[in-house]
Amino acid sequence: MNAPDRYERFVVPEGVKKVSYERDTKIINAATFTIEREDHTVGNILRMQLHQDPNVLFAGYKLPHPLQYKIIVRVSFLCPLVHAIEIHTTSQSSPTQAYNQAINDLDKELDCLKSAFEMLVMFVGGDGEVYKQLLIQAQGTMLVPVQSWKNQRLSVCLGYGLWLTSEL
Amino acid sequence: MRDDYLKFELRDTDASMANALRRVMIAEVPTVAIDLVEIEVNSSVLNDEFIAHRLGLIPLTSERAMAMRFSRDCDACDGDGQCEHCSVEFHLRARCVGDQTLDVTSKDLLSSDHTVVPVDFSDSPAGDDNRGIIIVKLRKGQELRLRAIARKGIGKDHAKWSPAATVTFMYEPEIHINEDMMETLTPEQKKEWVESSPTKVFDIDPNTHQSEVVFSVAHLPDKTFGKKFPRSYRLELIVVVVVDPEAYTYDDEVIKKAEAMGKPGLVEIYPKEDSFIFTVESTGAIKASQLVLNAIEVLKAKLDAVRLAEDAVDADDFGELGAHMRGG
Ligand SMILES: [Zn+2]
Numbered sequence: 001m002n003a004p005d006r007y008e009r010f011v012v013p014e015g016v017k018k019v020s021y022e023r024d025t026k027i028i029n030a031a032t033f034t035i036e037r038e039d040h041t042v043g044n045i046l047r048m049q050l051h052q053d054p055n056v057l058f059a060g061y062k063l064p065h066p067l068q069y070k071i072i073v074r075v076s077f078l079c080p081l082v083h084a085i086e087i088h089t090t091s092q093s094s095p096t097q098a099y100n101q102a103i104n105d106l107d108k109e110l111d112c113l114k115s116a117f118e119m120l121v122m123f124v125g126g127d128g129e130v131y132k133q134l135l136i137q138a139q140g141t142m143l144v145p146v147q148s149w150k151n152q153r154l155s156v157c158l159g160y161g162l163w164l165t166s167e168l
Numbered sequence: 169m170r171d172d173y174l175k176f177e178l179r180d181t182d183a184s185m186a187n188a189l190r191r192v193m194i195a196e197v198p199t200v201a202i203d204l205v206e207i208e209v210n211s212s213v214l215n216d217e218f219i220a221h222r223l224g225l226i227p228l229t230s231e232r233a234m235a236m237r238f239s240r241d242c243d244a245c246d247g248d249g250q251c252e253h254c255s256v257e258f259h260l261r262a263r264c265v266g267d268q269t270l271d272v273t274s275k276d277l278l279s280s281d282h283t284v285v286p287v288d289f290s291d292s293p294a295g296d297d298n299r300g301i302i303i304v305k306l307r308k309g310q311e312l313r314l315r316a317i318a319r320k321g322i323g324k325d326h327a328k329w330s331p332a333a334t335v336t337f338m339y340e341p342e343i344h345i346n347e348d349m350m351e352t353l354t355p356e357q358k359k360e361w362v363e364s365s366p367t368k369v370f371d372i373d374p375n376t377h378q379s380e381v382v383f384s385v386a387h388l389p390d391k392t393f394g395k396k397f398p399r400s401y402r403l404e405l406i407v408v409v410v411v412d413p414e415a416y417t418y419d420d421e422v423i424k425k426a427e428a429m430g431k432p433g434l435v436e437i438y439p440k441e442d443s444f445i446f447t448v449e450s451t452g453a454i455k456a457s458q459l460v461l462n463a464i465e466v467l468k469a470k471l472d473a474v475r476l477a478e479d480a481v482d483a484d485d486f487g488e489l490g491a492h493m494r495g496g
Binding site: 007018021039044046049100103110111113117118121 | 176182184191325326460464465471472475480
């Protein structure tokens with residue numbers, strides 16, 4: 001009777017912000033982001049992407065409780081006191097900028113993955129004839145289909161170091 | 169690669185991305201499924217709720233689902249099922265008149281939209297009969313008449329909306345055979361070792377040379393080497409090769425076998441931590457390849473939603489503490 005609606009798991013209630021952030025009062029250049037109605041899917045990729053950023057000292061996320069449908073991401077930046085000189089000479093960034101940059105980078109990676117995958121489907125979807133034609137067309141371009149020893153798998157490299165292999 | 173099955177390799181990324189894609193494919197790529205059922209007549213042996221539940225689990229072709237609206241977000245209707253943006257109406261009328269039991273199947277569901285119909289498995293390799301999914305069986309005189317409304321939804325809400333039957337990924341294994349040590353094994357031992365793997369990861373190279381060497385020792389009396397000396401040898405040069413690294417299930421059987429044979433280190437197998445072998449099986453609601461593309465699209469939309477507004481980023485730059493620390 002009093003069971004919450006199933007959609008409460010992924011629909012942000014009215015009047016609640018999807019993302020909010022709070023600066024740490026004790027540690028300089030650290031912030032906590034609270035993302036409503038998200039889970040490990042977004043939390044983990046964000047955390048790993050933030051780890052790629054050389055300016056990020058710490059990045060972690062937690063799902064406080066399985067029935068609280070939110071995640072908390074904590075980002076701590078290299079302290080400007082330690083890197084005072086670099087901060088003044090290189091571009092200044094903050095946890096919020098790092099956070100958005102991580103999302104932009106992930107977005108780019110997914111764009112690239114999408115085009116590589118579309119290419120793959122084009123190659124292997126349909127019959128082998130399409131594949132053979134494309135193989136000829138692809139010669140001399142940056143797209144290098146590699147046939148493995150079995151002659152049944154196809155790898156496509158499409159820049160950004162992304163590789164896809166599929167069975168024909 | 170088939171419509172409902174796809175295996176591919178994803179390289180140069182980390183487990184978080186592979187797992188995010190897997191999770192999105194299972195729980196967040198939308199499909200269309202029956203969500204509301206109005207029973208007009210039901211004199212079958214199954215009760216109304218049971219039939220409604222069975223109807224919900226029937227996969228419907230959902231190529232349109234990405235473009236459709238969620239019923240709760242739709243402002244063009246009040247959710248009565250007549251709306252083209254968010255719902256599809258189905259009717260089912262079945263009555264058994266003969267002595268034979270009547271199977272009511274997904275083929276009896278009549279859709280108001282030809283793009284959203286129960287998935288037809290007749291061309292799949294598994295079933296050659298063209299019967300559809302059985303909903304209920306009717307005896308003579310029994311009748312089932314209902315109206316159903318299918319809506320867009322995601323697997324997170326209810327598993328009936330999940331387009332994925334299975335989505336798995338594994339690290340691609342990197343297999344190194346110690347060739348020098350392998351050569352110390354006898355052909356029988358090599359065969360035994362190859363066969364110790366439960367899946368066919370290794371094999372004997374088909375180009376293995378087999379030659380028979382006949383010793384010309386006929387002119388010597390038998391007692392020279394003793395009676396048991398064979399007159400001919402079959403000289404076998406057997407090479408063990410990796411035929412299918414993807415078949416390896418990280419079961420460690422070949423490693424244990426090598427140790428049991430007194431040859432630890434005969435083979436070394438590591439998971440490549442930036443390379444994943446994906447297996448995607450679809451319920452038929454959307455093609456497996458489309459499922460992957462939709463998952464990428466959904467994940468992009470999710471990331472877009474968690475982006476912090478530009479004004480918040482700017483405001484942060486002039487934060488009292490930040491300004492103080494940088495300026496000072
Ligand atoms: Zn509507």
